[in-house]
Amino acid sequence: MATRPNVVRRLRRGLLAAAVAACVAVPLAGAAKASAVPAPVPAVLGPLTAGGGEAELTHRYAANRADIVAAEAMAAQYGDTQRAAELSELAGPDRQFLSFDGRDGGRTVEVFGNLATARTVAVLVPGSDTSLSTYDRFAAGAQALEAQLGGNAAHAAVVAWLGYATPDTVSPVVLTDGRADEAAPVLDDFVHQLQAFRPAARTSLVCHSYGSTVCARAASGLHVADLVLYGSPGVGSDIADVSDLHTTATVWAGRAGHDWIANVPHVRVPVLFTTLGLGTDPVSPGFGAHLFAAGNGSHSDYLKPGSTPLRSIASIVSGAADSTAPTHAAS
Known part of the structure; x- marks a missing residue:
């Protein structure tokens, strides 16, 4: 008889494949x-x-x-x-918008704090279902992080980067890293500009949900202090552990206790003309990220004012977190 873990793995794979096949079978025009x-x-x-x-x-x-x-x-x-x-x-x-384009769901880059004097800069990268229609919740998280960092008094700024067409949460697109592959060079270019504008600042990427896949794809082209991946569905294809990111950044990962993303199968499944699933879970044993305290909130609670993960993330991007602590070791 198959062991329970094997049954669970097969069930998850089967459910993912079935769900994906159904999604892909729907004309994309109808899903849009x-x-x-x-x-x-x-x-x-x-x-x-x-x-x-x-x-x-x-x-x-x-x-x-x-x-x-x-x-x-x-x-x-x-x-x-x-x-x-x-x-x-x-x-x-x-x-304070560095850029704005209202077409195709919207692209915006907004600054919270004084970027001209900032010594600490956090670039916030959103996950699925983020557009002009839902922008207020993304902006609220950026504002909360800037406040936790101490704002202008601490010479800190948060940049809310909605620089790509985020996938819908319920869609075949969100189960592939295609959007992340498209977004990564755009993010790379923006961060290089930002660092040229403010070269003395300590710059970090703070990446939520599908945004963590985007950041993982962009990591090799960037020289940032920290790469913070939280609520992640996976870091994309061909990345098994931190070394595959080819980054000089300190890599951090966290997942809240009641985040539904924990139930997403971290697998790669060939279906029809594509491959579904977003690969390795960055909080998994063996990935090699530094794990941070993420509390017991839900998928949308990480940057909630007063929350444990907000304090953790602010400590990381400010440089106060202990990056010499052991990473999550392989079991």
């Missing part, structure tokens, strides 16, 4: 979100420049505010009052 209200083409600002300082940031923030106002007007013209209201909030005088 309904077409969004059009948004105008944003201004072309070019990359961040080394030594640009406050003057460059002020110019960028103003230019992107104008693009948001234009997108708000177009949404109102098309009768999408909800989108217009969302954009009106983003256009507030206290918001």
